[in-house]
Amino acid sequence: xxxxxxxxxxxxxxxxxxxxxxxxxxxxxxxxxxxxxxxxxxxxxxxxxxxxxxxxxxxxxxxxxxxxxxxxxxxxxxxxxxxxxxxxxxxxxxxxxxxxxxxxxxxxxxxxxxxxxxxxxxxxxxxxxxxxxxxxxxxxxxxxxxxxxxxxxxxxxxxxxxxxxxxxxxxxxxxxxxxxxxxxxxxxxxxxxxxxxxxxxxxxxxxxxxxxxxxxxxxxxxxxxxxxxxxxxxxxxxxxxxxxxxxxxxxxxxxxx
Amino acid sequence: xxxxxxxxxxxxxxxxxxxxxxxxxxxxxxxxxxxxxxxxxxxxxxxxxxxxxxxxxxxxxxxxxxxxxxxxxxxxxxxxxxxxxxxxxxxxxxxxxxxxxxxxxxxxxxxxxxxxxxxxxxxxxxxxxxxxxxxxxxxxxxxxxxxxxxxxxxxxxxxxxxxxxxxxxxxxxxxxxxxxxxxxxxxxxxxxxxxxxxxxxxxxxxxxxxxxxxxxxxxxxxxxxxxxxxxxxxx
Ligand SMILES: Nc1ncnc2c1ncn2[C@@H]1O[C@H](COP(=O)(O)OP(=O)(O)OP(=O)(O)O)[C@@H](O)[C@H]1O
Ligand SMILES: [Mg+2]
Numbered sequence: 001x002x003x004x005x006x007x008x009x010x011x012x013x014x015x016x017x018x019x020x021x022x023x024x025x026x027x028x029x030x031x032x033x034x035x036x037x038x039x040x041x042x043x044x045x046x047x048x049x050x051x052x053x054x055x056x057x058x059x060x061x062x063x064x065x066x067x068x069x070x071x072x073x074x075x076x077x078x079x080x081x082x083x084x085x086x087x088x089x090x091x092x093x094x095x096x097x098x099x100x101x102x103x104x105x106x107x108x109x110x111x112x113x114x115x116x117x118x119x120x121x122x123x124x125x126x127x128x129x130x131x132x133x134x135x136x137x138x139x140x141x142x143x144x145x146x147x148x149x150x151x152x153x154x155x156x157x158x159x160x161x162x163x164x165x166x167x168x169x170x171x172x173x174x175x176x177x178x179x180x181x182x183x184x185x186x187x188x189x190x191x192x193x194x195x196x197x198x199x200x201x202x203x204x205x206x207x208x209x210x211x212x213x214x215x216x217x218x219x220x221x222x223x224x225x226x227x228x229x230x231x232x233x234x235x236x237x238x239x240x241x242x243x244x245x246x247x248x249x250x251x252x253x254x255x256x257x
Numbered sequence: 258x259x260x261x262x263x264x265x266x267x268x269x270x271x272x273x274x275x276x277x278x279x280x281x282x283x284x285x286x287x288x289x290x291x292x293x294x295x296x297x298x299x300x301x302x303x304x305x306x307x308x309x310x311x312x313x314x315x316x317x318x319x320x321x322x323x324x325x326x327x328x329x330x331x332x333x334x335x336x337x338x339x340x341x342x343x344x345x346x347x348x349x350x351x352x353x354x355x356x357x358x359x360x361x362x363x364x365x366x367x368x369x370x371x372x373x374x375x376x377x378x379x380x381x382x383x384x385x386x387x388x389x390x391x392x393x394x395x396x397x398x399x400x401x402x403x404x405x406x407x408x409x410x411x412x413x414x415x416x417x418x419x420x421x422x423x424x425x426x427x428x429x430x431x432x433x434x435x436x437x438x439x440x441x442x443x444x445x446x447x448x449x450x451x452x453x454x455x456x457x458x459x460x461x462x463x464x465x466x467x468x469x470x471x472x473x474x475x476x477x478x479x480x481x482x483x484x485x486x487x488x489x490x491x492x
Contacts, residue, residue, distance in 0.1 A: 055363045079369055087367050093360035097279075097352075107368040156368075 004067045006031040006164065006196045012051055012061030012071075013220075014044070021047050022058065023220030034190060034197040036207045036228070038242060039217035040251055045200045046090055048217070049166050052198070053085060054078050065164070083111075086157035090168040090200075092149045094141035094156070100127065101137035104155045111160070126155045130185055147178040154182070158189050165190060167199040171206050183209045204243060207231075216242060218251070259451050263381055266373040273375055280383035284345050284442075288391055291344060292337045296395035299332050300324055300402025308411050320411070321421035324403030329426070329434045333396040334388075335482055338441035341388065342474040346449040349380055350470035353453025354463035362454070377454065381446040388442030389435040396434065429489075437485050441478050448474040 005028040014022040021044040029035050037045050050056040052063060054070060063070045070081055094103050101123035102109075109119055124134040130151045141149055150170060157165060170186060171179035183206050190197050190210075201207050207214060211228040216239050224239045231243055241249035307323040353376055356362050365372045400422060407413040449470045456466035 050363065053363075053367045055366060082367055082369050085367065087364075089360040089364055091359045093364040095361055095364070096355075106370070110368070110370055 005029055008064040010062045012058040014047060014058045021220060025222055027215055027222060029196060029198060031196055032194055034210055034212045036211035036214050037200045037217060038207060038214060043217045044220055045217055046168055049168055053087060084163045086162035087166040088153040088157045088168060088170055092153050094149060094152055096141055100139055100152055103152060104159050108160045126159055130155050147174050150182055154185060161193055163195055165195045165197045169200050171203050179203060179206055186210055260447060262373055263377050263447060266371060266378045273379055276375060276379040277383055280379050281387055284383050285387035285390060288341050288344055291340045292391050292395045293398050295336045295340050296333055296399035297402040299336055300328055300399035301406045303327055304403040304406040320407055321418045322425045325400050325422045325426050326430060328399035329396045329430045333392050333399055334434045334437040334441060337392045337395045338478045339475055342445045342478060343471055346445045346470045346474040347467045349449025350453040350467045351463055353450055354456030354466040357454060357456045358458060358463055377450040380450055381443060384442035384446030385439050388438040392434055392438035433489050437482060440481050440485060444477045444481060445474045
């Protein structure tokens with residue numbers, strides 16, 4: 001008998017116009033578990049993550065966080081819920097017009113009356129933990145390389161110690177070594193925070209490092225969900241093809257419908 | 258809907274003072290050269306045109322009055338409005354549109370900050386406050402342009418020209434212009450934010466949002482210019 005899952009996604013559906021993106025996604029994530037979502041481009045991974053944060057409202061279905069329904073909740077309830085979440089976005093989404101320290105401590109400063117100096121100290125502390133020089137806190141996002149931006153995004157997500165972390169392709173576009181470093185940072189920080197993690201990734205090496213469980217999305221549904229150790233012999237042709245990166249098989253690139 | 262939400266969040270705490278200040282500097286200060294140049298040359302050409310026109314029925318000495326009334330009531334606000342719509346409306350739509358497309362707006366939201374309050378409200382407040390000041394300065398520069406042409410090209414007596422300028426000018430003329438300016442400032446910021454906020458996806462979406470912001474703001478300026486004038490003369 002498992003306890004209440006930290007997150008329960010139950011049969012959520014979402015269509016944009018005629019584009020039927022999610023056709024019933026269900027997924028349970030236990031507390032302190034690290035789950036990776038994989039799937040071909042455009043299959044709706046990012047949309048699923050955005051549904052969790054209430055940035056996109058599913059057409060139907062329910063999402064429970066700590067057993068509490070979050071679809072259609074009041075604004076106040078949503079704001080309370082969001083405090084438990086930290087997220088990195090696929091395209092970084094650092095605030096261009098703010099310096100790194102302001103980016104990293106953005107929510108911290110909204111919530112607590114932190115002095116400028118204290119906030120800068122906090123930011124410097126976090127970015128150095130993530131292997132960046134403390135001097136970057138005075139730079140703007142556009143002045144940093146892609147890998148550095150990913151680290152800053154990570155810093156912003158973990159800055160006020162959320163219980164649930166969502167990472168949308170934290171290592172995409174990075175060389176394998178930097179990608180590996182980011183993975184290790186994720187693993188360290190997640191352990192330190194005792195957080196529950198949901199990560200989207202295309203990078204199988206990275207999935208193997210950070211995931212406890214893996215969910216594969218295909219054609220708007222989850223076609224396989226299991227332990228990362230079982231990923232290589234699922235008996236599901238789509239998963240085999242994806243995991244081994246074969247160009248030919250049941251999966252085709254382009255839009256899934 | 259968007260308008261109502263924008264106004265509601267503009268008067269609702271928390272207020273983002275630094276964002277507001279940044280917008281005021283951007284809109285008010287950095288638009289000065291554009292507005293100044295536009296009104297300067299408009300004042301000048303107005304003096305020239307009305308002189309050649311009125312000379313046909315020997316009413317040349319009304320030039321100063323024509324210049325000051327047209328500038329304060331119509332040309333100052335409308336030209337400044339259109340120029341600022343091009344400059345600020347476009348940049349607001351591009352900036353907010355880019356934030357939309359790169360998920361920065363979603364990031365704001367997920368970091369417990371309302372984008373309406375953080376992004377839209379300061380811009381709308383700044384637009385509504387700044388335009389009247391810009392127009393007031395534009396009015397003065399426009400009248401000065403008329404004066405330059407009147408005195409140095411058309412040979413008017415400087416003190417007579419100035420006396421003529423002030424003779425028929427009423428406070429309500431300037432006031433009407435400033436009311437218009439505030440309305441235009443509001444509309445420019447509203448259109449910039451609205452189109453940016455609802456920008457389509459990709460760079461193309463942002464481009465389209467920018468164009469739409471400028472076009473819709475310009476059209477709304479011309480329409481509301483008529484409406485405000487009509488309401489003023491209705492009483
Ligand atoms: N806001 C939106 N409006 C309209 N359509 C959208 C929106 N967001 C996503 N989509 C559509 O939903 C589908 C899934 O998009 P999503 O971003 O979730 O893909 P993804 O699985 O994250 O792919 P990738 O691996 O390339 O990031 C796409 O076809 C996309 O065009
Ligand atoms: Mg995605």
